[in-house]
Amino acid sequence: MLNLSRFGTDRSGSVAVLFSVVLLPAVMLVGAATDYARVAASKVKLQATVDAAVLAAGLDISGASDAVLQTKAEAAVAAAFPAGSPVRVASVALQTVNNNIVVTVNAETTTNFGRIFGVTRVSTTTTAAVPKQTGRKMDVDFLLDASASMGLAATATGRDQLRAAVGCAFACHDPEGGQRISNLQVAQNLGILTRLDVLKNAVGTMIGRIAATQGPRDLYRVAIDTFDDTPQRAVPLTTDLASAQRFIQNYRLGGNTSFSGAMPVFNGDVGSQGDGFATPRKFAIIVTDGVQGRRDRVGGFHPFDDRLCDTLKGQGVTVMVLNTKYIPMPTEAAYQQTVAPIQNRLEPALMACATTGYYFAATDQAEIDLAFNRIFDAIQARLRLVR
Structure with a gap:
């Protein structure tokens, strides 16, 4: 139990x-x-x-x-x-x-x-x-030196070839003394690469890179100002980047160099900085050798005055400067009398013109291509940083 x-x-x-x-x-x-x-x-x-x-x-x-x-x-x-x-x-x-x-x-x-x-x-x-991001608007304004000095040979080899052909490599860009064609035309006929050729190639390539990143909304615009004795708004702001490239390919040189005449006009053409949305971000690219000069005046050559850039920078514009540096020409009397005495003052002046970190210098095709690639990359980086 x-x-x-x-x-x-x-x-x-x-x-x-x-x-x-x-x-x-x-x-x-x-x-x-x-x-x-x-x-x-x-x-x-x-x-x-x-x-x-x-x-x-x-x-x-x-x-x-x-x-x-x-x-x-x-x-x-x-x-x-x-x-x-x-x-x-x-x-x-x-x-x-x-x-x-x-x-x-x-x-x-x-x-x-x-x-x-x-x-x-x-x-x-x-x-x-x-x-929703609508994309950042961007205006790139070029100011291109159209003075006769841009017709100099772009390399030391070209300089020597031109001197051998016509006995002169500097201050002989225009027809003089009974010449029927300019030495720029002589250089082109001989296939000598000039600074003008280099400039055309580099600027055209950069505009092509801008076009490649444009997208369907036409957010990027390009304008081109040129200057010699007088400034010219050669290509007003446009989203038709192909038309800007066509102008570059047909780009022609003028005579003397007048920064004091060009910069006030360029300042007004560029305008003030925007936020990238309601108004475009502004980038000014100045391409020059930095010499203001008139061949018809004694003592007419002097360095670029960097104070001419203060207005642009005061407007908040990112100012980029590409210095197309002179190749030394110690055997050219005209060079020794005009550029050589001020050559060591050219780079500091152009560097002071640029927004800090946006000064570039080059002499030959490879260096100028590299400089424009760096300029383009800097613009893209600047766009990403600014909201």
């Missing part, structure tokens, strides 16, 4: 009984904690992915529709959570709301222990939004 009183006081097997009673809740707690950590980690990754997708969409300036941007967002999310991932993406939605890009992703994270109790997935909704 079962003795109930003895059963109630019997202590044997109590640990096993207690363990069996506690085991199931403990397993449930461990499993729940594991699944919770899994879901939390998935949600953090999902949020980071959605943030990246919405930033990419918000910064897109190609003019793409929301449908195209959504396809890109879907691809970004799918790449982060491929097939077999514990996270299954149920939907990706992208829309523009009050000029904000909003991306919402619904996803489910699989469970390990929860399925024992019939919970196989945990749903998560993640949303991120950024202001």
Whole structure:
């Protein structure tokens, strides 16, 4: 006969009984904690992915529709959570709301222990939004030296070839003394590379790079001013960058150099700095050898006056200067009398004209190409830094 009183006081097997009673809740707690950590980690990754997708969409300036941007967002999310991932993406939605890009992703994270109790997935909704970027507007205004000195040979070899052909390599750019053609034309006929040729190639290439990053919204404009004795707005601000390139290819030189006449006009043409959104960011690129001179006046040669750049910089414009440096010509009397006495003052003056960090110098084609590439890269960096 079962003795109930003895059963109630019997202590044997109590640990096993207690363990069996506690085991199931403990397993449930461990499993729940594991699944919770899994879901939390998935949600953090999902949020980071959605943030990246919405930033990419918000910064897109190609003019793409929301449908195209959504396809890109879907691809970004799918790449982060491929097939077999514990996270299954149920939907990706992208829309523009009050000029904000909003991306919402619904996803489910699989469970390990929860399925024992019939919970196989945990749903998560993640949303991120950024202001829609319409792109930064940019105006690039070139001021190109069109004086006769830009017709000098661009290399020491070319200088020597020109001297051998006509007996002169400096201050003989124009027809003189009964000559029927200028020495610039002689150089071109002989295939000698001149500073004009180098300038055309470099500026044309840079405008091409601007065009390549233009996109369909025509955010970038280019203008070209030239100067010799007088300034000229050769190409007004335009989004037709091909027309600017055509002008460069047909670019012709004039006579003397007058910075004092050119800079006040250029200041007005460029205008004041903008924010890049309502009004364009402004970049002024001055290409010159830095010598102001008149050959018909005694003592008519002197360095560029950097104070002429104060107005532009005061207007907030980023001023970039490319110094097309003179190749030394110690055997040329005219060079020794005009440029040589002031040559060591040219670079400091042009450097002072430029916004700090935006002075460049070059002599030959390779250096000038490199300088214009650096100028273009600096402009792009400046655009990204300014909001």
